[in-house]
Amino acid sequence: MGIDVGLIFQIAGVGIVIAFINTLLEQINKKEYSQWVTLFGFIYILFMVAQILEQLFTKIKSVFLFQ
Amino acid sequence: MIVKLIGASLILIVCTVIGFEISSRYRQRPKQIRQFRTALQALEAEIMFGHIPLKEASIRLSKQLPSPINQFFDHFSRLLDISDIQVKTAWNNSLENITGFTDLKKSDIEILSQFGETLGKHDRYQQQKQIKLTMAHLEREEDEALDLQGKYEKMVKNLGFLIGLLIIILLI
Numbered sequence: 001m002g003i004d005v006g007l008i009f010q011i012a013g014v015g016i017v018i019a020f021i022n023t024l025l026e027q028i029n030k031k032e033y034s035q036w037v038t039l040f041g042f043i044y045i046l047f048m049v050a051q052i053l054e055q056l057f058t059k060i061k062s063v064f065l066f067q
Numbered sequence: 068m069i070v071k072l073i074g075a076s077l078i079l080i081v082c083t084v085i086g087f088e089i090s091s092r093y094r095q096r097p098k099q100i101r102q103f104r105t106a107l108q109a110l111e112a113e114i115m116f117g118h119i120p121l122k123e124a125s126i127r128l129s130k131q132l133p134s135p136i137n138q139f140f141d142h143f144s145r146l147l148d149i150s151d152i153q154v155k156t157a158w159n160n161s162l163e164n165i166t167g168f169t170d171l172k173k174s175d176i177e178i179l180s181q182f183g184e185t186l187g188k189h190d191r192y193q194q195q196k197q198i199k200l201t202m203a204h205l206e207r208e209e210d211e212a213l214d215l216q217g218k219y220e221k222m223v224k225n226l227g228f229l230i231g232l233l234i235i236i237l238l239i
Binding site for chain 1: 222232236237239
């Protein structure tokens, strides 16, 4: 569980920083850049979440399928 | 843990410093354009009322003006000491010499070098007209530079810090 808490904080940090960058870029009317930044942040977090979900699935498999 | 902390703070400091550096470029440009305008105004006064040769006028200007611009006039006056050099060449050469340590853009340099083409070719009144024209051009550039400064200076500062923070979070 210890690792998971750190990961959650990491996701939250990425979210906050990207939100800040987003508002900054939108203030100077660079909407296209801000959209790209959001997209990349989203993809990065998605990958992290996918990794955690993969761990979860292997754990479930190991519990129910006795592997 | 300590190593991590030191590395993180180093990344943060470096990114913030880079941000400040870029934002200072935005801050310096209108300032330097204004300094060049004052220089041209002083040059006009020297030519129109002082009747002083260009070399001595530029020596005087190099003593009067603040730091990055005075090096330009210093270099220019020293080049004019060389016997068979055209004023135009000396002017352009001095301009190239200062492009490294000023934050002027290509368009600003271009305006100044076009002014250099006319320097020393006409009589005093024509020269005054050319100076007025160049000053009008520079004023336009300064307005644009001020506009850019207001737009980007703060943004770049914050962006440097935030990108540093982002890198740290991604690497942890």
